[in-house]
């Protein structure tokens with residue numbers, strides 16, 4: 486059987502380079518760790534970053550750097566007359582477009598020893614992976630059933646694959662290396678960033694947006710073919726700590742207050758037929774306790790709270806806090822602490838300030854022969870916080886599927902389509918009438934997207950009403 490066709494000759498031409506890169510990146514264990522003490526949380530992310538620095542330099546990019554926090558950045562100069570920025574490469578000015586992927590993989594699934602296996606020309610049916618008895622069954626994975634004939638990339642079965650987000654890293658690397666080899670292809674100044682610790686919500690924390698100097702950016706961190714996302718959840722995290730009274734169980738009569746039991750009761754008291762990830766879809770939010778640990782003396786529950794609507798997010802947090810109080814207050818000798826922390830905001834309102842960002846991406850996806858898929862992300866990306874911080878950053882597909890699981894897989898055809906889309910996106914920005922067309926106000930659009938700045942308007946806000 487012959488492999489399924491690619492979305493374009495461009496994608497086909499990129500595929501083998503992309504696959505080699507992907508396999509190389511997957512082998513480096515760059516799993517993030519929660520409760521990080523420094524950036525990045527693990528040395529594997531620095532190792533992957535160093536490899537990318539070497540490859541970016543070999544490809545001929547400028548201003549290739551890995552900073553002390555593990556962020557890798559580089560510049561591909563513009564071709565075709567779009568506005569440029571600073572001369573030194575990294576102070577690129579507002580005339581640049583950013584491409585971003587993350588170096589780390591999820592801490593929640595085994596990652597050490599990952600190897601990317603290629604199942605050429607998938608014939609349909611169950612794929613048995615060599616280790617751990619892991620199976621990819623199209624009966625429960627309809628996306629896989631739709632990829633008959635594709636070259637399917639999987640893990641060995643006992644680790645994640647790491648397509649989240651090494652498929653995105655490889656797509657960007659293949660695309661910019663191709664652009665660097667083909668100076669005839671128009672592109673704006675491109676700024677590249679590979680970020681650490683996205684999976685623990687810290688990818689944007691130490692991202693230097695002014696130094697990056699882009700009008701907008703794209704994370705290459707989505708999933709299925711054609712995805713283009715400008716909406717994410719708004720997100721909060723809760724850490725609930727319960728202190729009991731620990732006594733030797735032999736002398737515990739009337740004295741022991743078991744924090745672990747109280748914690749289980751809090752979790753059990755939360756709604757379980759609604760407001761859970763497994764009972765909600767589309768635009769519905771949830772409360773998701775994902776870790777409970779401790780002893781009779783002290784127990785901790787960690788939960789994430791999600792919604793697309795900020796007011797509903799607030800309501801879910803209050804419900805979680807109220808439930809914990811009601812349960813724990815029944816035992817006056819126990820103590821309760823509820824710490825709520827905002828993680829990121831729905832990015833839509835920030836991205837709307839640069840409408841060209843979505844228009845150019847839609848045009849690029851269509852130019853690759855794909856119909857854009859516009860669904861809100863039931864999750865977050867680096868782009869959620871970057872957008873809020875002043876760098877509007879929608880998200881584009883990578884071709885990877887079943888992220889964060891041992892069954893994670895990717896279609897090589899779809900991964901190549903992602904890389905080809907990046908090249909077409911560069912062409913879109915270089916050729917369309919856009920804020921990159923050299924006008925002075927391209928910088929003010931960036932400033933506008935920061936909070937409260939109106940200096941670029943040059944007149945009072947109410948001047949239009951008189």
Ligand SMILES: [Zn+2]
Pocket residue numbers: 587649650683706
């Ligand atoms: Zn990701």
